[in-house]
Amino acid sequence: MTTQDLIRELREPADSKIVLLVADGLGGLPLEPGGLTELESARTPNLDACVQEGVCGLSIPVLPGIAPGSGPGHLALFGYDPLQYRIGRGILEALGINFPIGPEDVAIRGNFCTLDGQGRITDRRAGRPSQEQNLAAVERLRRIQLPGVELFVEPVREHRFVLVLRGTGLGDQVNDTDPQAVGVAPLTAQGADPASQKTAELINQFTAAARQVLADCAPLNGVTLRGAARRPAIPAFTEVYGLKAAALAVYPMYKGLARLVGMDVLDAGASLQEQIATLGRVWKEYDFFFLHYKYTDSTGEDGNFAAKVQMIEQLDAAIPQIRALRPDVLIVTGDHSTPSKLRSHSWHPVPTLLLADTCRPDEATKFGERDCLRGGLGQFPAQYLMLLAMAHARRLGKYGA
Amino acid sequence: MTTQDLIRELREPADSKIVLLVADGLGGLPLEPGGLTELESARTPNLDACVQEGVCGLSIPVLPGIAPGSGPGHLALFGYDPLQYRIGRGILEALGINFPIGPEDVAIRGNFCTLDGQGRITDRRAGRPSQEQNLAAVERLRRIQLPGVELFVEPVREHRFVLVLRGTGLGDQVNDTDPQAVGVAPLTAQGADPASQKTAELINQFTAAARQVLADCAPLNGVTLRGAARRPAIPAFTEVYGLKAAALAVYPMYKGLARLVGMDVLDAGASLQEQIATLGRVWKEYDFFFLHYKYTDSTGEDGNFAAKVQMIEQLDAAIPQIRALRPDVLIVTGDHSTPSKLRSHSWHPVPTLLLADTCRPDEATKFGERDCLRGGLGQFPAQYLMLLAMAHARRLGKYGA
Numbered sequence: 001m002t003t004q005d006l007i008r009e010l011r012e013p014a015d016s017k018i019v020l021l022v023a024d025g026l027g028g029l030p031l032e033p034g035g036l037t038e039l040e041s042a043r044t045p046n047l048d049a050c051v052q053e054g055v056c057g058l059s060i061p062v063l064p065g066i067a068p069g070s071g072p073g074h075l076a077l078f079g080y081d082p083l084q085y086r087i088g089r090g091i092l093e094a095l096g097i098n099f100p101i102g103p104e105d106v107a108i109r110g111n112f113c114t115l116d117g118q119g120r121i122t123d124r125r126a127g128r129p130s131q132e133q134n135l136a137a138v139e140r141l142r143r144i145q146l147p148g149v150e151l152f153v154e155p156v157r158e159h160r161f162v163l164v165l166r167g168t169g170l171g172d173q174v175n176d177t178d179p180q181a182v183g184v185a186p187l188t189a190q191g192a193d194p195a196s197q198k199t200a201e202l203i204n205q206f207t208a209a210a211r212q213v214l215a216d217c218a219p220l221n222g223v224t225l226r227g228a229a230r231r232p233a234i235p236a237f238t239e240v241y242g243l244k245a246a247a248l249a250v251y252p253m254y255k256g257l258a259r260l261v262g263m264d265v266l267d268a269g270a271s272l273q274e275q276i277a278t279l280g281r282v283w284k285e286y287d288f289f290f291l292h293y294k295y296t297d298s299t300g301e302d303g304n305f306a307a308k309v310q311m312i313e314q315l316d317a318a319i320p321q322i323r324a325l326r327p328d329v330l331i332v333t334g335d336h337s338t339p340s341k342l343r344s345h346s347w348h349p350v351p352t353l354l355l356a357d358t359c360r361p362d363e364a365t366k367f368g369e370r371d372c373l374r375g376g377l378g379q380f381p382a383q384y385l386m387l388l389a390m391a392h393a394r395r396l397g398k399y400g401a
Numbered sequence: 402m403t404t405q406d407l408i409r410e411l412r413e414p415a416d417s418k419i420v421l422l423v424a425d426g427l428g429g430l431p432l433e434p435g436g437l438t439e440l441e442s443a444r445t446p447n448l449d450a451c452v453q454e455g456v457c458g459l460s461i462p463v464l465p466g467i468a469p470g471s472g473p474g475h476l477a478l479f480g481y482d483p484l485q486y487r488i489g490r491g492i493l494e495a496l497g498i499n500f501p502i503g504p505e506d507v508a509i510r511g512n513f514c515t516l517d518g519q520g521r522i523t524d525r526r527a528g529r530p531s532q533e534q535n536l537a538a539v540e541r542l543r544r545i546q547l548p549g550v551e552l553f554v555e556p557v558r559e560h561r562f563v564l565v566l567r568g569t570g571l572g573d574q575v576n577d578t579d580p581q582a583v584g585v586a587p588l589t590a591q592g593a594d595p596a597s598q599k600t601a602e603l604i605n606q607f608t609a610a611a612r613q614v615l616a617d618c619a620p621l622n623g624v625t626l627r628g629a630a631r632r633p634a635i636p637a638f639t640e641v642y643g644l645k646a647a648a649l650a651v652y653p654m655y656k657g658l659a660r661l662v663g664m665d666v667l668d669a670g671a672s673l674q675e676q677i678a679t680l681g682r683v684w685k686e687y688d689f690f691f692l693h694y695k696y697t698d699s700t701g702e703d704g705n706f707a708a709k710v711q712m713i714e715q716l717d718a719a720i721p722q723i724r725a726l727r728p729d730v731l732i733v734t735g736d737h738s739t740p741s742k743l744r745s746h747s748w749h750p751v752p753t754l755l756l757a758d759t760c761r762p763d764e765a766t767k768f769g770e771r772d773c774l775r776g777g778l779g780q781f782p783a784q785y786l787m788l789l790a791m792a793h794a795r796r797l798g799k800y801g802a
Contacts, residue, residue, distance in 0.1 A: 001484055003464070006464070006467070006484070010467070053434060358430065358742075358743065358747075360428075360430055360431075360438070360749050360770055361431060361434075361435070361436075361770075361771065362771065362774055363771060363774070374774065374775075376750075376770075376774060377465075378459075378774075378779065378780040380465055380780075384464060384465040384466065386466075387464055387465050387466030387467060387748075388465050388466040388748075389466075390466060391465075391466035391467070391468065391747075391748045392466075396466065396467065396468065396748070397468075398468045398469065398470050398745075398746055399463055399467050399468065399469050399470060399473055399483075400469060400470035400471075400472045400473040400474075400483070400487065400488060400493075401470040401471070401472055401488075401490055401493045
């Protein structure tokens with residue numbers, strides 16, 4: 001029995017509201033031995049008050065030692081086993097540009113590359129073209145037609161684009177055509193099963209057609225394709241939890257992830273202030289609200305400790321406005337850690353707080369990694385966070401008599 | 402490999418004795434923010450001494466956020482995965498009246514109801530009859546005979562009774578006949594497979610026969626039947642652990658749960674004092690003793706914080722008598738939390754202590770939820786508690802060379 005089966009069996013209607021505030025990459029590390037982390041350094045009186053009234057702990061997104069991408073990190077927070085449900089790279093790229101992926105679509109990451117007269121790759125990134133060059137080449141690719149499928153070509157950045165094949169019976173077990181080397185031709189795509197072979201043949205036809213339509217576009221005169229993927233069959237959020245869910249995110253990737261699990265993706269503006277204004281406006285219409293805050297991650301990725309501290313303090317300042325709406329359950333966490341010291345996603349457990357009137361007191365008094373170690377939630381798999389949210393929202397009945 | 406397989410492989414004979422004292426619904430919550438839980442409020446010098454000499458922690462009965470019933474709560478404490486082994490409602494009702502359920506029996510919960518002249522339900526609980534009315538109607542039902550099976554009808558309380566079908570090849574995938582509404586006739590039972598269809602036909606015959614024998618018993622002139630279940634195929638306690646196990650419980654439900662896993666259910670009297678006297682009397686005859694103490698749960702269910710505190714203090718007073726028997730391992734825990742604030746079973750982790758001369762010291766000094774958070778057992782799935790008991794009882798060999 002999966003966790004989803006259990007929730008479907010036990011869930012009960014209630015009038016309660018849950019806010020899941022995801023501060024992307026929240027967890028950190030000290031820069032120097034004996035120092036404080038970004039979260040411990042930040043002045044966070046409002047988050048600290050939540051910790052004192054609620055319960056805290058550390059969530060483990062996938063497994064100890066595993067640094068997750070945004071996809072598995074969010075799937076776990078939404079209550080899905082990130083090892084069971086995998087989001088392929090093509091799908092993630094398509095989500096990142098807010099492309100509305102259909103259930104049978106195959107999404108593929110594309111790279112423009114430079115080919116010599118013999119069709120051998122001389123530059124795998126086509127000289128990192130400008131956005132104008134990328135758009136012009138994408139326009140050429142859009143002329144390509146293939147039998148039995150609808151094609152979508154969408155620009156990303158530099159040498160990258162997304163190809164979506166829309167048809168029926170297309171598999172996604174196809175090798176990448178990027179040989180990861182120069183001096184050789186792009187590889188031929190092959191499918192691991194008949195449905196994937198159908199996709200592979202379309203990829204090979206597209207690659208050949210691209211050489212023709214891009215013939216005079218050097219250095220963007222060839223393409224490689226990789227990460228072919230269909231969307232995973234994730235049971236919808238509303239169907240599993242019985243929650244009417246709204247996503248209030250600024251960046252396309254997180255809107256896409258929320259759409260993938262069936263949340264309503266609202267036009268929430270371009271800043272935390274606008275997101276919170278939207279939250280207030282739609283408060284009566286939904287049971288569950290996913291708010292995504294990007295800047296704790298991007299400053300961490302930049303290796304900018306001070307800026308990450310500042311972004312945490314800006315988040316803290318917004319907490320009273322959220323609490324003023326009186327959510328029954330307020331959760332503040334991250335999808336993974338992004339220590340500025342490492343300039344990347346990391347495997348370190350993620351500080352998490354849950355505020356509800358059914359919390360058992362613990363001895364944590366401040367929202368920080370060390371306090372969370374003493375918190376009542378302990379260290380726990382992130383995929384169980386939604387069980388706790390549902391329990392504290394009084395939306396789960398008893399298991400067994 | 403299940404935990405049971407692992408234990409069978411590693412277990413070693415020893416002369417040690419284990420006491421598992423289950424204070425039902427032990428965990429709690431403060432009534433007010435900043436307050437103490439029931440266990441933290443209670444004066445428990447003897448339990449505190451156990452915590453100081455032993456190790457403590459918090460057990461999670463099923464999964465974070467899941468409030469368990471008594472069935473899954475106890476199965477986990479006995480070392481079985483409560484998501485793998487499920488005890489159906491009919492079986493639990495039969496256990497609750499101490500009915501000796503056979504391995505092929507189907508147990509079904511019955512309700513007396515009131516039918517009008519057209520056979521439509523006018524009262525789903527037959528006016529909540531007295532025990533005398535219930536017994537008289539049960540006597541009538543006992544006249545019913547059906548081909549190929551032996552029937553048992555046993556009174557419960559008010560409008561409730563238990564029907565047990567004893568035969569061979571009877572399935573339990575049968576719908577309830579209670580329509581959960583008045584103004585309509587009871588539903589017809591249908592089986593999801595051939596064996597269950599056999600059960601469904603017996604249920605339908607019984608329902609028809611009941612109308613005849615109860616014809617002049619209005620308002621108890623009909624029945625509905627629900628929760629048909631066979632006992633789960635749980636590997637027996639002695640076979641798995643190699644422990645000769647005795648159950649010393651007062652209430653039938655807990656005797657039934659112990660019998661379900663193959664413990665010897667002793668006549669242990671009607672109070673904790675009598676249970677402990679029985680414990681002393683049979684001490685030499687068994688290796689494992691399950692003592693069940695109900696009143697921490699029932700006071701919690703009543704929402705009576707002060708009474709729950711008092712019941713905890715009474716339990717504490719009995720600890721020296723148990724320790725005087727010198728068990729090699731003494732465990733005090735609960736099958737779930739029952740905070741008086743919530744008046745119900747809850748999902749909060751359960752305070753647990755283990756006392757043996759092989760405990761590693763921790764910094765907990767008092768038996769309470771906050772101290773248990775700092776305990777050496779950490780937060781752990783309740784189903785692993787028996788592994789710890791076996792280890793500290795020096796009854797488990799090394800895994801692998």
